[in-house]
Amino acid sequence: SCAVLTEFARLQLRPKGIRVILPGEEELGGSPPDPAEAGDAQAPPEPPRTARPGEACEGGLRVLEALAASGLRSVRFAREVPGLGAVVASDCSPRAAALMARNVARNGVGDLVTPRLADARMLMYQSKAERAPFDVIDLDPYGSPAPFLDAAVQAVSEGGLLCVTCTDMAVMAGNSAETCYSKYGAVSLKSKFCHEMALRIILHSLDLRANCYQRFVVPLLSVSADFYVRVFVRIFTGQAKVKASASKQALVFHCVGCGSHHLQRLGRATSHGSGFKYSAATGPPVGPTCEFCHQRHQVGGPVWAEPLHDPAFVEGVLAALERSPGRFATEPRLRGMLSVIAEELSDVPLYYTLDGLSSTIRSNTPSLLQLRSALLRAGFRVSLSHACRNAVKTDAPPAALWDIMRCWLHPVKRERLLDSSPAARILAVEPTLQASFELHEDANPSSRRRGLKRFPENPEAFWGPKARAKAGGGLSPSLQEKRERLQNKRRQRPDRAGLKQFPCKRFKEGSCPEGDQCCYSHEPP
Numbered sequence: 001s002c003a004v005l006t007e008f009a010r011l012q013l014r015p016k017g018i019r020v021i022l023p024g025e026e027e028l029g030g031s032p033p034d035p036a037e038a039g040d041a042q043a044p045p046e047p048p049r050t051a052r053p054g055e056a057c058e059g060g061l062r063v064l065e066a067l068a069a070s071g072l073r074s075v076r077f078a079r080e081v082p083g084l085g086a087v088v089a090s091d092c093s094p095r096a097a098a099l100m101a102r103n104v105a106r107n108g109v110g111d112l113v114t115p116r117l118a119d120a121r122m123l124m125y126q127s128k129a130e131r132a133p134f135d136v137i138d139l140d141p142y143g144s145p146a147p148f149l150d151a152a153v154q155a156v157s158e159g160g161l162l163c164v165t166c167t168d169m170a171v172m173a174g175n176s177a178e179t180c181y182s183k184y185g186a187v188s189l190k191s192k193f194c195h196e197m198a199l200r201i202i203l204h205s206l207d208l209r210a211n212c213y214q215r216f217v218v219p220l221l222s223v224s225a226d227f228y229v230r231v232f233v234r235i236f237t238g239q240a241k242v243k244a245s246a247s248k249q250a251l252v253f254h255c256v257g258c259g260s261h262h263l264q265r266l267g268r269a270t271s272h273g274s275g276f277k278y279s280a281a282t283g284p285p286v287g288p289t290c291e292f293c294h295q296r297h298q299v300g301g302p303v304w305a306e307p308l309h310d311p312a313f314v315e316g317v318l319a320a321l322e323r324s325p326g327r328f329a330t331e332p333r334l335r336g337m338l339s340v341i342a343e344e345l346s347d348v349p350l351y352y353t354l355d356g357l358s359s360t361i362r363s364n365t366p367s368l369l370q371l372r373s374a375l376l377r378a379g380f381r382v383s384l385s386h387a388c389r390n391a392v393k394t395d396a397p398p399a400a401l402w403d404i405m406r407c408w409l410h411p412v413k414r415e416r417l418l419d420s421s422p423a424a425r426i427l428a429v430e431p432t433l434q435a436s437f438e439l440h441e442d443a444n445p446s447s448r449r450r451g452l453k454r455f456p457e458n459p460e461a462f463w464g465p466k467a468r469a470k471a472g473g474g475l476s477p478s479l480q481e482k483r484e485r486l487q488n489k490r491r492q493r494p495d496r497a498g499l500k501q502f503p504c505k506r507f508k509e510g511s512c513p514e515g516d517q518c519c520y521s522h523e524p525p
Helices: 002-016 035-039 072-080 094-106 120-129 146-155 177-184 194-211 311-323 331-343 354-360 368-377 398-408 422-427 477-486 496-501 505-509
Strands: 018-020 049-051 061-065 084-091 113-117 134-139 156-166 215-225 228-237 249-255 261-265 267-272 275-280 297-304 382-385 388-394
Touching: 002 018, 002 049, 002 061, 002 072, 002 134, 002 156, 002 215, 002 311, 061 072, 061 120, 072 084, 072 094, 072 113, 084 094, 084 120, 094 113, 120 134, 120 146, 134 146, 146 156, 146 194, 156 194, 177 194, 194 215, 194 228, 194 249, 194 297, 215 311, 215 331, 311 331, 331 382, 354 368, 354 388, 354 398, 354 422, 368 382, 368 388, 368 398, 398 422
Parallel strands: 018 049, 061 084, 061 134, 084 113, 134 156
Antiparallel strands: 156 228, 215 228, 249 261, 249 297, 267 275, 382 388
């Protein structure tokens, strides 16, 4: 968040003649100049204004952290991000507001950070009514941000930055599709591409709410990491651009048998003279059943079908990391993840996975380089995805993808396949594309060749989202013991001696062949 906010401040303050300078950039002459300014040789020289971390900047960005809790993020913004004019840290808890005031004073950022005791929604609606919008609004609630989105898209300034975090991944990844619809206006699917679909669901929800006020979103960066998703979008106003929003959304048709997916746009935009003509889309892109395995389709969405990132912005964040090494303790992970994001195919929604493709046809899994080589030699584009380490994002149609997997066949025991299984039906068709798995020179992506830290492991055992905070604070010892006891409970075989406490189902039916040797209890109920 600090890295993205720094690059956004650079973009916003450059037209005002303010240069953003980070530690380590002084030797390099500050931030890179604007190409437009460099090309204007007749511009009169003006005394440069600089913005540095920890200093209040006149005319700088107004930032709102709407759910601040202890105020940690606001303090870090004030100490590490240059170009800020004011930071408002708000929370509806009186104790949180007192903690924020103490932390702000302890860190010496009282000239920048203002703690507020207020409801986040009322504070944002009030800023809209007073025509005092925020340049940056950060929403990071416990669980879903859905209750705050309507106020946020109105309270952010024109071209301002909205940062939204969702930690309710069980809902957004398909476990509760009906709950996902009630919160975000989209149906989630339990699939291999669920983490990228979660990003597209929250972007769809943001754009949908912004459209109500003749506004629309432009994603700068969308990240799926650990147990949450976080998006950084800019909000603009324009009635003509809002008309194109329907053509940016799509329904997802996902086969329950083989996992093939197709997208159906909700609208269509066609060139008409100097503008565009908008109409309803035609479809659907699939038949009653899947053409490959004859199974049914699930319908999910609508989801955002446009690019998730702004490549120029991502490159700017990466360049800033290179110019100021050692700024963040998590710099290796930041550089690795942003490098993978920069390599992603921006115009290809969703992805397949190596293990998903091979398990469908019951074969062993080809290596990442082998499958990428086969796709490249067939004339298709392919990339990784930061959302999944085994992801294959490609513009190849599902028919070509299954042809490549038919040519793999290492090995498939067809005699063990049921005739009605997806594997049997896919392998019963001869491939029309003869794939070559010989290593392609571009098969190994740059981030992988450089050995960047792209998909780091969890830092410790039992690491992840914790239970909702309680009034007394902390977790009860019994709850923590229960978590440790039940961790990986489905992967560990229980001790047979401990199974005597459970009744034997076959004995209840009167036909247990094990007799006294049975590990379950034969005691009458």
